[in-house]
Amino acid sequence: MAVPLAYSWKNLWVRKLTTVLTAGGMALVVYVFATVLMLTEGLRQTLVATGSDDNIMVIRRGSETEVQSSIDREQAAIIASLPEIALDAEGQRMASRETLVLMALPKKGTGKPSNVTIRGVSAEGLLLRPAVRLVTGRMFRPGSSEIMVGKKIAEGFSGAGLGDRLRFGLREWTIVGLFDAGHTAFASEVWGDAEQLMQAFRRNSYSSVIAKLSDRRSFDAVKQRLETDPRLMMDVKTEPRFYADQSEMLANFLQILGLSLSVIFSLGAIIGAVITMYGAVANRTREIGTLRALGFRRRSILLAFLLESMFLGLLGGVLGIALSSLMQFVTISTMNWQTFSELAFTFTLTPGIGVKALVFSLVMGFLGGVLPATRAARLDIIESLRAA
Numbered sequence: 001m002a003v004p005l006a007y008s009w010k011n012l013w014v015r016k017l018t019t020v021l022t023a024g025g026m027a028l029v030v031y032v033f034a035t036v037l038m039l040t041e042g043l044r045q046t047l048v049a050t051g052s053d054d055n056i057m058v059i060r061r062g063s064e065t066e067v068q069s070s071i072d073r074e075q076a077a078i079i080a081s082l083p084e085i086a087l088d089a090e091g092q093r094m095a096s097r098e099t100l101v102l103m104a105l106p107k108k109g110t111g112k113p114s115n116v117t118i119r120g121v122s123a124e125g126l127l128l129r130p131a132v133r134l135v136t137g138r139m140f141r142p143g144s145s146e147i148m149v150g151k152k153i154a155e156g157f158s159g160a161g162l163g164d165r166l167r168f169g170l171r172e173w174t175i176v177g178l179f180d181a182g183h184t185a186f187a188s189e190v191w192g193d194a195e196q197l198m199q200a201f202r203r204n205s206y207s208s209v210i211a212k213l214s215d216r217r218s219f220d221a222v223k224q225r226l227e228t229d230p231r232l233m234m235d236v237k238t239e240p241r242f243y244a245d246q247s248e249m250l251a252n253f254l255q256i257l258g259l260s261l262s263v264i265f266s267l268g269a270i271i272g273a274v275i276t277m278y279g280a281v282a283n284r285t286r287e288i289g290t291l292r293a294l295g296f297r298r299r300s301i302l303l304a305f306l307l308e309s310m311f312l313g314l315l316g317g318v319l320g321i322a323l324s325s326l327m328q329f330v331t332i333s334t335m336n337w338q339t340f341s342e343l344a345f346t347f348t349l350t351p352g353i354g355v356k357a358l359v360f361s362l363v364m365g366f367l368g369g370v371l372p373a374t375r376a377a378r379l380d381i382i383e384s385l386r387a388a
Contacts, residue, residue, distance in 0.1 A: 313365020
């Protein structure tokens, strides 16, 4: 004979204070666990969303980032002339020769300098990024010392507003526009004319070539041709794959650190559940004896107390997810260790993260209830009924 589920739930309701305290401890652990997963997912989505499946990213072989890459003008011309590259409305190949440099800007509030990505783009580069839209001001004029800044740069750094001037590359640059790039890494960049930036930094080579394929199914053929051409020595990836690789190191660090903290904190939550459930067993010894005398088996008592503990875990899980969902309104800015530049992104809660957090909370509840439930199931009927 099984003990009704209502029995376990009602006992938690009777012990409101201990239930709230124990579930609250578990909720904090679930909050940390879910927040770490949301942080990692936000970083991943920000960088993956930066690319388009139709676009290819070409950098020098052996380079992990655009900053490390170098493509001379002749090589860039060969890449841009591929017949698989799509044509724009004017019949030009949709390939953008781009250069990337880093510059330190003071952060608002602290004044501490942090690296910002400056991307030199062409007119084709703007067409290749449909997610980028002008918020205020205007586009920079090709051949001029004008730049646009991403919305998150303007919000997070001093002197990066519309009309401000930035000095780098032995030249002053005027900010003529602010652009929004949605939840992509471009929102954390400064854009200007590629040729002007190369002159300012005395460079003769590009950092990368980004191109749009007329048919994404031709990617493998293009990749093989470029990577086997002895004149080029290039690595070719789809844009989403390239930016996903950029997030790997930081995402792995955040996940390992966060999960380690979650495991440590969960030990405290499990111990709290064990103490709570042992207290419940001690207070209900006669009640347990009565249930056994009425014909309930040991395994039914075991299951009833396990369910009670897992109810605590479930309650803590729901509270923890509710708390972590509020983090979606927070934008975090940190250093991307592979590019050594500032990257802003938001916490992202997905159904998968919610399921993982609930499973994690149920596991904590189960582990916290195993020993007390086993003790309750092993109580002798006569001794239980004699208990004061």
